[in-house]
Amino acid sequence: MFPIRDHNPSSGTPYVTYALIVLNVVIFASYWPLFAEPYRLTVFFGDWALIPAAVSEGQRMHGFVTSLFLHGGLMHLGGNMLFLWIFGDNLEDDMGHTGFALFYLAAGLGAGLAQVLANPGSAIPTVGASGAIAGVMGGYLLLYPRARVDVLLIFIIFFKVIPVPAWLMLGVWFALQLFSGVSVDTASGGVAYWAHAGGFVIGLALTLPIWLRRGGPRGWSRTDGLPPHPEARYTLSRSNVPRVRKRRRR
Template identity: 65%
Template sequence: MFPIRDHNPSGRTPYVTYGLILANVAIFLSYWGLFGDPRALNAFFDRWALFPAHIAEGYGYSGILTSMFLHGGLMHLLGNMLFLFIFGDNIEDALGHVRYLLFYLAAGVAAALLQFVADPTSTVPTVGASGAIAGVMGAYLLMFPKARVDILIILIIIFKVLPVPAWLLLAVWFGMQIFSGIGSAGAEGGVAYWAHVGGFLAGIAMIAPVWLARGGPAFWSRTHGTPPHPEARYVMSRTHVPRAGRRNNGSGRKGPWSRH
């Protein structure tokens, strides 16, 4: 299951969120051709990705920042950008454009640092925006815990869209990161779980002053943990696809027909 949209409209155009999405896509496309050449791709990541072992040896610090704009594949990119698109606009609305950009980058740095602490000898390149986006998700949890988020549930051939409160989705996601992080070493299996945990916790910590300035629990009481403006509503309607059947074709026999 994964989120496809929220019901929490933004009060202003999220220019920074859109800019971050465009930057991630553009950077990914700039080295897309290297995926056909593993040696060239490894050389590229060796220069720009985060290597905990390099940090432990006293170099490669730039990877803490640059790694959050790299992705290991198309699905990795699309998944991260979907989460950023869903949750980013509301945190940008709450913080303002400049503070939100600084918040995003700081969450990404915090995520990279916790990944380093979790496995400082790892020579596996760490890439992805998910640590920074986890910070956005942590902030969303504190600010709008009861905002409705639509999740798509796929069970083999069954597809179901189900609205759930944000706190449920985000709490389950965070719990899965901790559980998976404990059960794996560093970025084993291709996922840097502790980077997700670090970004999420950093996001909560950094948004907390804003939440407190708005009244803390009193802010939740005023808004009921939902957006401070009318929520967006989506209506699932049936498609108007003509139905095909059989009718009498005038010759005493029934034949096929269709209506366009």
């Protein structure tokens, strides 16, 4: 399942969400030429990524922040920015621009710390905004568990867009991170599952004050877990390509 949009429109312009997307894209473009020179790319990531072993020795602490704006490829960047675009605007609505910026940074720092604690001796550079974005997803789940999210379901050659409640899509995603973190050996590289799981939990925790101000469980009962405004509706436009009828042979 791959999310492509939600049905939860924001009431204002999410300037911080847009700025984060632009900043990540611009920074990625600035070192894109290094992908043609693997040695220089390795040195670059060694200088600016989060390296748990170095942090464990009290070195390169700046990696907690700089790693949040680095990505390992186009698909890595595109996937992260899509998730931020889908879920970030609503939390920015709820927290305000400054509050959301601080929330994003705190979730990213916490996600990095979770990765360091999980693999303190790892010398593998960790890059990506996914830990901070996982925090956004955790906060979204707490505030809008039944908001509808359109996901692209891919099964071999079968493709279909289906709407699912946010709790299902985000809950399955979080469960996969936990399962993979426990069962997959990431000592030689791969996905930073513990950063994802840690960021998600931290996002939940940081969103608790807003959830409690809205009544907590009573607020869920009052709104049935849905956003407090009418949901967005999407319709597929009809194709302008004319239909060609088959001619019968005589």
